[in-house]
Amino acid sequence: MKLLVIGSGGREHALVSKLKENRDVQKIFCVPGNPGIAKIAECVELDILDNAALVAFAKKEEVALTVVGPEIPLSNGIVDVFRDNGLACFGPTQAAAQIESSKTFAKNLMEKYDIPTAKFAVFTQADMAKAYINSQGAPVVVKADGLAAGKGVVVAMTIDEALAAVDMMLCDGAFGQAGSQVVIEEFLAGEEASILAFTDGKTIIPMVAAQDHKRVFDHDQGPNTGGMGAYAPAPVITPAISEQVMKEILQPTIAAMESEGCSYCGCLYLGLIITADGPKVIEFNARFGDPETQVVLPLLDSDLVTIMEACINGTLAGTSVHWKDEAAVCVVLAAGGYPEKYAKGDIITGIDKAEEQGAYVFHAGTANREEQVLTNGGRVLGVTATNTTIKQAVDKVYKAIESIKFKGIHYRKDIAFRAIKK
Incomplete structure (x- = not known):
């Protein structure tokens, strides 16, 4: 094969x-x-x-x-x-992938089918968007409607920040066509988590819940990134919340997609926030998350090819999916300056040493020159370790990272801090 x-x-x-x-x-x-x-x-x-x-x-x-x-x-x-x-x-098909490629599509779907999410409004005119922000107050969330490589979301803690985000997207065209329409959402307080799920359009099998770390600096400071690390399982997703997510979000969403004539097959990613009123959807992705995949798949104890074929063939109901009783932690090693301007072409050393310590080193933004591996992106490597507990996986992954060197290397030192605190 x-x-x-x-x-x-x-x-x-x-x-x-x-x-x-x-x-x-x-x-x-x-x-x-x-x-x-x-x-x-x-x-x-x-x-x-x-x-x-x-x-x-x-x-x-x-x-x-x-x-x-x-x-x-x-x-x-x-x-x-x-x-x-x-x-x-x-x-998913192109029509089904709209659940990620158009935030307006996703929000309208959730509103129509009573799937819990933040209150929202959609705008193409900056003056109307600004008037809405002034009427709602801050904090508020401003999102580019289309695909913006994980960077089209501004969590504005003040009205001025929100107005600047509108100018950036609608007036300055920072995200091109993806930002020609904006979604403005109420700010939801709570802890975030990600649940990925296999589905054939009928049957849904959730994966181990994970938690991503979007901010570039420790203690969730600095600008949003594509993700600076992740861990699984995420303790914030208790068995009760997991059941609630299946009943109130996953099942209604997959049923809604079929009702809308765009049956969903593949991996559906739920970006969730666990509020005082229960779990609510922040975003959908139409594929495996990054870096969540780097912690979820190492915990999968079943054959991935078989699961994917079952999704395509509509036979997922007859497929058993098992998970290891372990924890996984991924730390992203980024180029200095990311997510703003950063250098490329710096030599990376120590990958083999990190792997010898039992870590997975997943390449993200790298290139080869002769026999050397060089930096070639903002997120350069994702180093993942598994162990019996999250704390043991954290210790193992940071020990492995000590072996890896490149100029300007930057990574968060507090990945999985919430789970350890719990």
């Missing part, structure tokens, strides 16, 4: 690593991949948005299953095109 994975980050490295555990998998291709993935799969230079070229490659290589990592190819209709060509592809 040959597989194809689309994407180039830490999430895709984790996916390839897990998929490779299936004994029937003889080869995995990754488009375009990265230097870490290149050690365990064949990286292929193709445009991830060229659906025709990807289909031609999959047919030529007789790929049995394609797995899509990032959101942009999903919103570009890759799953539809693959299915039209008789090729198995794990992920």
Whole structure:
């Protein structure tokens, strides 16, 4: 069996690593991949948005299953095109991927089907958006409607910050077309968590709950990022809350998508906040989260290929999914200056030493030059460790990180602090 994975980050490295555990998998291709993935799969230079070229490659290589990592190819209709060509592809259709690619679509869906979320309003005109903010007060959340690589959300603690966010998105075009419409939401207080779930459009199997760390500095200070680390399981998701999420959010959402004529198949990501009134949806993603994937998949004790095929074939109800009774912690090693301006091309050393200590080192923003690995992005590496408890996994991952060096290296020293405090 040959597989194809689309994407180039830490999430895709984790996916390839897990998929490779299936004994029937003889080869995995990754488009375009990265230097870490290149050690365990064949990286292929193709445009991830060229659906025709990807289909031609999959047919030529007789790929049995394609797995899509990032959101942009999903919103570009890759799953539809693959299915039209008789090729198995794990992920939602273009219509179903709107649950991530349009925040307006997602919010309207939740409002229509009574799925708990923050009160909101949608604007395309800056003056109307500002008038609404002035009437609501702060704190308030301003979101670009479309895909903005995890950076299109401003949690404004003052009215001035909110007004500046509107100017940035609607007037200055900071996110291009993705920011030509904004969603303004009430600020919800509580602890955040992420739940990813496998679904075939009917059956839903949640994964181990995780918690991401979005802010760039310790103690949740500084600007939002694509994620500075994660851990699983997240103690804030108690068995009672997990049951509530299934009953009030997951099941109604999957049923709503079918009712709307865009049945959802693949991995659905719930970004949640646990408020005093219960769990509410902050956002949906139409794919595996990053860096949550790097802590969830190492805890999976069932075959990922089998689960994905069951989702595609509509047979998930007959598939058993088991999890290890362990904890996992991922710490993202970023380039100095991220998420603003940062350098590229600095030599990375010590990856092998970290792996010798039992850590997974997932490449995110790296490149090869001769026989050296270099920095090539804001989030450079994701170092993950598993152990019996979260505290033991934390100790193990930070010990492994000591071996890795590159100029300007920056990482949070407090990943999983909430779980340890609990």
